[in-house]
Amino acid sequence: MLQFNNVFEVLTLLDKSNCRKCGEKTCMAFAASVFKGQKEINVCPLVSSEIASKYGGQKKKTDVYEDDLQNAISKMRADLKEVDFEAVAERIGALFDGEKLTLKIMGKDFSIDREGNVYTDIHVNSWILVSTFNYIFHCKGVPVQQCWVPFRELPSGRDGFPLFVRQCEDPLKRLADKYPDLLIDMVDLFSGGQVSDQYESDIAVILSPLPLVPMLICYWRADDGIPSSLNVFFDATAEHNISIEGLRLLGTGITQMFEKLALLHGVAGTHSA
Numbered sequence: 001m002l003q004f005n006n007v008f009e010v011l012t013l014l015d016k017s018n019c020r021k022c023g024e025k026t027c028m029a030f031a032a033s034v035f036k037g038q039k040e041i042n043v044c045p046l047v048s049s050e051i052a053s054k055y056g057g058q059k060k061k062t063d064v065y066e067d068d069l070q071n072a073i074s075k076m077r078a079d080l081k082e083v084d085f086e087a088v089a090e091r092i093g094a095l096f097d098g099e100k101l102t103l104k105i106m107g108k109d110f111s112i113d114r115e116g117n118v119y120t121d122i123h124v125n126s127w128i129l130v131s132t133f134n135y136i137f138h139c140k141g142v143p144v145q146q147c148w149v150p151f152r153e154l155p156s157g158r159d160g161f162p163l164f165v166r167q168c169e170d171p172l173k174r175l176a177d178k179y180p181d182l183l184i185d186m187v188d189l190f191s192g193g194q195v196s197d198q199y200e201s202d203i204a205v206i207l208s209p210l211p212l213v214p215m216l217i218c219y220w221r222a223d224d225g226i227p228s229s230l231n232v233f234f235d236a237t238a239e240h241n242i243s244i245e246g247l248r249l250l251g252t253g254i255t256q257m258f259e260k261l262a263l264l265h266g267v268a269g270t271h272s273a
């Protein structure tokens, strides 16, 4: 497949009628989406089949990211063979039965064997799987202090904070805005706990994505012209038990899980899920 070198190369192949059938307001906006890998050129119905086959199938950026995650998972699965499960079990808050290591992810059993095969009823996406591997490799077993800090105030959190906001806090806030019962539903579903007196928030919940890596989510509803907001806090000890990258991926994975559940159940119905 031929690759585009700039947006204008895409634009020259389009009808330029700005008809909006592709879902974009202008052909230029569509061209930019194609160039960034967010859409394929054949989404425009006015592109000929010849051009579509010549330039189609350009890999989307999200797929590239998913490929990176899959590569990381493959490497971590190989590294797992070197881990002494018996020795790490107690340190990471897991049980070892001679074959599988079992720990709680969001309150549910998650087991893994030495080959990296996973046994669980919970839907574990690639982000959560990578961060769980990271936890198994990295965890020093430092007890939780119940001292909450935002991601950016963790020792190595400053650089990755904007990405954490984009991939975790912002989409979680949009979900909470759309589904007011979201956080309470997640507490019910994932054995979390609702807490009060947390930074004067309207809703505050504590979840346990990994045994020694709890997260506190605080949500402030829109009020009197002031927009809503949502912040995620981690225990001050978090980086002793998972790397900062693992923590960011964990936040992303939990957010993706919530988004999927919200789509599947409309969230309002998840009390009975």
Ligand code: SF4
Pocket: 014, 015, 016, 017, 018, 019, 020, 021, 022, 023, 024, 025, 026, 027, 030, 031, 043, 044, 045, 046, 047
């Ligand atoms: S459908 Fe094609 S021609 Fe119409 S606005 Fe989109 S890119 Fe332009």
